[in-house]
Amino acid sequence: MLLATSACANSGDDDAGSSDGGNGGSVPGVTEDTVTLGIVFATQTQAGAAGVGASSTDLPIMNAAQAIVDGFNADGGILGRQIELVEAPFSTAVPSYSAEFQAVCSTLTEDNSVFATMTDFSPPALEVLVECLAEHRTILVADKTAQSFPQEIWNQWRPYVYSPGAQYFDKIAERLDQAGADGYFQGRKVGIISFDTDYVRKIIDDEVKPKLEELGSSVVSEITVTPSDASGDIGNTASAMVSGIVQFKEAGVDQVVFVGIGPEAPLTFVGAAAAQEFLPRYFVGTEINPTFQASTSPAAYSGARGVGWIPVSDIGDTTGAETMAGEACLAKVRDAGIDPTNDEGNYLFLCNYLDFIKAVVEEAGSFEADAIAEAYPNAPFQSSTGVEFSPGPDRTDGVTNARVFDFDDTCSCFRYTDG
Numbered sequence: 001m002l003l004a005t006s007a008c009a010n011s012g013d014d015d016a017g018s019s020d021g022g023n024g025g026s027v028p029g030v031t032e033d034t035v036t037l038g039i040v041f042a043t044q045t046q047a048g049a050a051g052v053g054a055s056s057t058d059l060p061i062m063n064a065a066q067a068i069v070d071g072f073n074a075d076g077g078i079l080g081r082q083i084e085l086v087e088a089p090f091s092t093a094v095p096s097y098s099a100e101f102q103a104v105c106s107t108l109t110e111d112n113s114v115f116a117t118m119t120d121f122s123p124p125a126l127e128v129l130v131e132c133l134a135e136h137r138t139i140l141v142a143d144k145t146a147q148s149f150p151q152e153i154w155n156q157w158r159p160y161v162y163s164p165g166a167q168y169f170d171k172i173a174e175r176l177d178q179a180g181a182d183g184y185f186q187g188r189k190v191g192i193i194s195f196d197t198d199y200v201r202k203i204i205d206d207e208v209k210p211k212l213e214e215l216g217s218s219v220v221s222e223i224t225v226t227p228s229d230a231s232g233d234i235g236n237t238a239s240a241m242v243s244g245i246v247q248f249k250e251a252g253v254d255q256v257v258f259v260g261i262g263p264e265a266p267l268t269f270v271g272a273a274a275a276q277e278f279l280p281r282y283f284v285g286t287e288i289n290p291t292f293q294a295s296t297s298p299a300a301y302s303g304a305r306g307v308g309w310i311p312v313s314d315i316g317d318t319t320g321a322e323t324m325a326g327e328a329c330l331a332k333v334r335d336a337g338i339d340p341t342n343d344e345g346n347y348l349f350l351c352n353y354l355d356f357i358k359a360v361v362e363e364a365g366s367f368e369a370d371a372i373a374e375a376y377p378n379a380p381f382q383s384s385t386g387v388e389f390s391p392g393p394d395r396t397d398g399v400t401n402a403r404v405f406d407f408d409d410t411c412s413c414f415r416y417t418d419g
Contacts, residue, residue, distance in 0.1 A: 027367045028138055029115030035081040035367065037357065038108040038138075039065060039350070040119035040129070043089045064333050064340070068350055071332025078358045079367070086112045097125040105132035115367060118353040120144050125227070127153065134160040137369065141353050142166075143310070146397070147287035148262050150199055154396050159373035164356045164398035165349075165387040167309055169260045169287060171402075173207040175307035176215065176257075178404055179283060184305055186216035191253035191280070193244070193265055196224035200260040208259055221251035225265050241269040249278055257283045266293055274300040281305070290405070290414050291316040298412035305406050306414065309399045311386045312345040315414045325355055325382040348384040356381050 029036035066085060073082045088107045094100045108114045109132070116139035117129075126145045133140050134157040143166040146154070150170035154161050176185070190212055194200050209219050223244035225237055248256070258266055266288045273279070274297050282301060284290050286308035294301045308314035329351030333340040340347050356379070361367055364375035381389045381398075390400040405414045 027115065028109070028113045028136060030081070030367045033081060034084050035078050036084045036086060036112065036114045037069075037354075038086045038088050038112070038114040038117035040088045040090055040104055040108075040117060043091050064336065064338050064343075064347055065350060067336030067338060068329070068332050068347065068354065071335060072354050072358070079361050079365075083354070086114055088117070098128045101125055101129040102132060105129055105136070109133065109136035109138055114138055116141055116357055118142070118350070118357075120349045120353075130154075130157050130161055139369070139372070141356060143349070143352075144287070144289075144313070147285075148195070148260050150203060150260075151395055151397065153199060158396060159369045162356070162360075162376065162396050162398070164379075164381055164389055164391075165310060165352055165383060165385060166397045167286070167399040167402055168395075168397045169285070170203055170207075172203065172259060172285070173211040175285060175402060176208070176211045176283075178307050178402065179305050180215035183216070185212060185255065185283075188217040188255035188281070189220045189252050190217050190255045190257055191221045191223065191244075191248040191251065192219055192257050192259055193223045193225070193241075193261060193269060194259040195261050196226050197260075204259055208257070212257070217255065221248050221253055223247065223269075225261065237265055238268045238272075241265060242272050244269065245273050245276055245278055248273075248280070249276075254280050255283065256280045258285070258288055261288065263288045263293065267296065270297045270300045284308075286310050286313050286402075289313050294407065294412065294414060301407045301412075301414075302409055303407065304414075305404065307402045307404055309387055309402045311416075312348065314403075314405050315416060317386070323382065323384065323386065325351065326384040326386075329355075329384045345385075351384045352387075355384060 065087070069083050069085050072078075077083050086108060088104045090100055090104050108117055117133060118141050120143060126142070127149070130140050138160065140161050141164070142161070143163050146161070146163040146168065147166045148169055151168050152170065154168070179185070192204060192208065194204060212219055223240065225240050256269075266284070270282065270293065279300060279302070282304040284293065284304060284306040290306050290308065291313055294304075306314065311317040326348055329348055330340045330344065332351070333347050359381040360372055360375055360379040363379045364371040366372070376396075377391050379389075383389055387399060388401050389398045391398045392400045404417045406417055407413070408415045
């Protein structure tokens with residue numbers, strides 16, 4: 001049995017730590033001397049890579065994870081405790097992502113005991129992991145993986161989920177407003193591509209359609225995709241995208257908007273549409289990894305616009321490394337004899353999570369969940385990836401401010417419009 005009944009029975013005892021930092025044996029993964037963190041990473045086959053939004057078949061970050069942790073420990077660890085790292089591989093070549101997440105949770109909470117878990121790849125079924133970790137009073141810190149869900153979903157697992165470098169997709173109406181301020185959507189016939197879930201449907205009907213109408217466009221067609229639960233489901237998504245191209249062409253769609261969806265469907269749709277010489281404009285967001293998408297079908301993205309908040313994902317810019325936190329991160333990698341040049345973005349993401357956990361725990365002065373939730377909005381977190389940490393009221397995502405970016409044909413890349 002993957003979920004220990006004793007852990008579930010005690011799940012309400014959130015704050016039963018001692019007064020000396022909440023380490024009295026009741027906070028998972030915390031002792032007087034150490035704090036144990038988990039990292040979930042993909043072990044991918046080529047077939048599974050596209051399904052989790054990956055451009056390669058391994059995750060180079062694991063080559064330097066321990067070196068980065070060693071660097072943090074040399075700087076004092078977290079609240080005076082040395083960090084111990086538990087690696088939890090997630091295989092994308094499995095019959096069920098949900099079952100694999102249950103196995104990962106078992107590794108983190110039963111085979112080991114971790115205080116918090118970090119992950120940054122993008123499979124569906126993430127909520128299975130979040131629910132399991134929350135039942136074991138274990139925090140999840142995730143950005144990319146969490147962006148395709150609204151705050152409403154994450155509320156049920158508070159105070160055990162944080163996305164300090166993300167903006168959840170329920171902010172999409174605000175993003176459309178930003179993108180359409182200069183008339184970008186005026187007169188456009190819009191086709192929406194989204195996940196087929198109740199919460200996505202509600203946001204489309206209540207917010208996206210009214211906002212697009214306000215901006216002078218009309219929604220004339222929609223394609224919905226069932227979130228995949230295995231790499232084998234990619235074929236079903238591809239089939240839906242190919243048939244959707246015909247549907248969009250017949251409806252006269254000239255602007256496509258992706259809503260509450262990960263990188264898999266856009267990757268399939270845009271390439272297949274270009275092959276059929278169907279070239280609408282695209283509106284995108286950080287959650288689909290625009291830099292990776294544009295690198296696969298650059299000609300198809302001419303005229304595209306997006307709103308995002310992570311420079312590495314939005315425009316392929318790693319100038320976050322020029323921040324104090326970014327420079328300190330890459331110094332830890334170099335100190336271990338590893339050249340960070342080719343995988344700079346991955347290293348910065350891991351440092352980001354470690355910096356966040358350190359900042360919020362030390363702001364709280366405790367490892368207890370409720371104390372961390374209270375400290376979250378005021379945590380002195382400095383992002384390694386160039387993200388501005390500015391959590392809104394009653395939010396667990398950390399990004400309020402986002403930036404518009406346009407596709408630049410001269411470089412076949414996206415660029416922020418504000419420089």
